[in-house]
Structures are given as C-alpha cells and as structure tokens.
Amino acid sequence: MAHGHEHYEAGAGDPGAAAHALHADHGPRVLPADLSAPPAVAAWKTRALIAAAGGLIVSAIIGVIGGPLGFDHVVRAYLLGWMLCFGFAGGGLCLLMLQYVSGGKWGLVLRRPLEAMANTSWLLLVLFIPIIAFGKRLYLWAAFPTAEAVEEGVKQHLLTESQAHSLNWKRLMLSPVHVSIEIVLVFAFMIGVGFILSNWSLARDKDPNAGSLASFEYWRIKSENLSGIGVLIYVILLTVVAIDLVMSLDITWYSTMYGFIFLVGQGYGVLALGVHTIIRLSKYEPLKTALRKTEQYDLGKFMLGFVMLNIYLSFAQFLIIWSANSPEEIPWYLNRIHGGWWVICSLDFIFHWVIPFCLLLSRSFKYDSRKMLALTGWMIFARAFDLFWMIEPNFNDAKGNLHFSVGILAYIFVPIFVGGVWLYFYFTNLASRPLIVLNDPHTAEVLEPEHAH
16 A cells, blocks of 8 residues: 655655645645643543443442342453453554554544554453453353363263363363463563554654655554564464453354454454544544544445454354354354344344444445444444343353343443443543654645545
8 A cells, every 4th residue: 555655755854844735726734733632531531430430339239239140240241341442452453553554544543542542451451350360250161170170060060071071172271370371471462562653653753854755664664564463463362362251151162263253343343432532532633633524434434344344254154153053063153042132133233233334335424423423432332232242141041041130230330330441541541642643644645635525
C-alpha cells in the first residue's frame, strides 16, 4: 500500500505546508496548537469508575444471595468481562501493528486509541489473578490437575471417561502451572511490544528531522519491521489464550478455527470501540479538525469487512462440524440450541451479524456520525452477548438448559465492573499524549479540504 511519501517533499518540515501546496485554491485545515485530549475525557473516566463501583456492589450482592451457584455465575461472568477487555487490549495492539504494516490514512486518527488500548495490557495481567485463583470453578484442568486426581474423579463419578482421557492427554498445556506460565509469556510480549511502539510513536514527533522524507522513512521501516513479525507472534499467542481460557471450558471439545474466530472477533470489537471513541472526540478539538467524513467512511468499510469475516469463520466452523457429525464435536452446538438456548443463538446471530452487516452496507449510514456512534456501541454489546453464548453453556447446570435466576444477572453487572475498571485506564492512557501524530505523511492528507462524495 502506498504511504504517500512522494507528496510531501515540497513541504518537508511542515505537513500542513505540503497540503497547502497541493490545494492552494482551498487551503488545508489547520490543527489547533493544543493537541491534548479534551476535558470531556476526564468526565468519561469518572463515569467509568462510577459504573465499575456500581457493578462491583451488585455483583457482590448476587454472589452472596445467589448461593454457591450464584457465586459460580459471578466467576463465569468475570471470565466474560476479562475476555472482552482482553480483546480490546490485545486486539488494539494487533490492529496497531497491522496499521503500521499496511499503512493508510485510517490509522492516523485511530492510532492514539489503539495505543491506549494496547497500553492496558498490564491491567489485564493483574485482573487475571481472580481467574486462576477461582479456576477450579471454571476448568476441569484446574480441579483435577494430576493423573491421580483424574483417577479419583472418575471413581467418584465426577468425570466421564472421555473427560479423563482429554485431561490426561492435554495436561502438558492445560494445568494451573502451565496455563499461568503461558499467560505470563503472552502478556510479556503484549506489554513489551505495546511499550516499544507507543514510545516510538511519541519519539517520532520529537525527531529533529520531523517532516522530512528521511524521517518518514526511518520511522516507517522501524515500525514495520517490528510489527510484521509481531502480528504473526500475536496470532499464535492469542490462539493459546483462546484455547486455555475459553475452549478448555469444555475439555473434550476442540476446533482448529477457534483462534481465528477470536482474532476476527477482537478486530470487530476494537474497531467498534475505536470508531466510537474518535467520533465522540470529534465533537472537540483536535479531532474536530482531523476527523473527516472520508476517514469515517473508510473505517465503516473496514468494520463491514470484519463483520463479514466473522460471519464466514463462524459459519465455516459450524458447517465443518455439522458435516462431520462427530460425537466428540456436535455436543458443543447441541448444548447451545436446546433447552431455550436456540433463542439466545438466534438473537446472537441477529445482534452480532445481521444488524451490523445490513446497516454498514448503506453508504449514507457510514457517513452519519450519530448513526455510527449508535451502531458501534451496539457492536460492543453484541460482542459481549456472543461471549455469553460461548461461555455459559459449557457448564453442567446450563448445558441445553437456559434458566434465569439471580445468578444469571451476574452476566450483566460483573462485565460492567470489569469493563468500567478497564475503561478508566483506557481513558487515562488516551489523555496522556497528544491525540494527533504530527510526524506522519498522512497528517497533511487528513487536513486537506473534503471533497463531495
């Protein structure tokens, strides 16, 4: 993809001057002197904390009055909230690296939100502690970590022969110690690469040669070299996380497409949150000047691509399992369509795919900021709803048996708590640096006058 460097030699040192040279008749828009986040971000942080506090209080009440099963639901809902936020942090890093590799103006306005997401990785590592601490309520590999424990579980009829076989064969990867090591390695990569790319992003604006072709090329090549291999490594590590924390909820089930489904799902959620963020910020400077309808429209098309890919991968997984009709595989879907789960399955299809797909097909819709704001918020909810459909039916009390109780309300309030905490640090990161990257060849392009479409 072209990076547009050839357009900027005349305006070396000043991207705005380059745009003026190209569009002297109309003149470029001018960024304000203050590129920091508007005061509204501080208000968003406060709201996030209030939501987190409210979610925590209600979740604690559910855990107490709901009894043992109520507490189990709280733990399961915590996993949902954690996976949702991990998708934002890890997906934000992956999309940031993808933007460096591919180039494009869309990444200029989205870069700071992506960096802010990626820089919350340390928080997700801290928030992982309750998952491993209460892992026995979620995972058979945590409840039966040794061959002796598995044998005893079979004798007490706590495990089936199939589950015992799977636990013994998968122990090299799935055990409390091994999973903890794998998660630490995943976050070591995410924190390290996110830190490097974020620091380089700030350093490029302080480059003494900022605005010159040599500076553009230096930072482009440097970022591309790290991001290229980084995307590949992240895809592998994400697959490990998806297997360890979600697929292993049903120890006997497996899918070779699971990692890719989560990868695309992360892109789906990250784009929804990123576009939602920049549209809200476009009410204030500097995004009010920098965000054109052109880039908003391009991001809408990008979102449509992820929606379509999400549909394709999920349907492909279903088609492969349905055609094979293997007794080891089909229970995963049977548990999600029987006993009332068919309603949730149908709503998931409508919420997660049909609504975004139909709306994003419209050209005018993608140009409308208010409609895009509503849709991106809806897509974040739909992503959480999809995770509920994937997580809850793995457990014996919910397999093929959708039931409503006080405990099930945890799936609303616990993710609000986890999400509120995560959003607080996301907004903190967003406010910690200028919202616009200046030493980038695309800066001048987004400041050009907008033409009719």
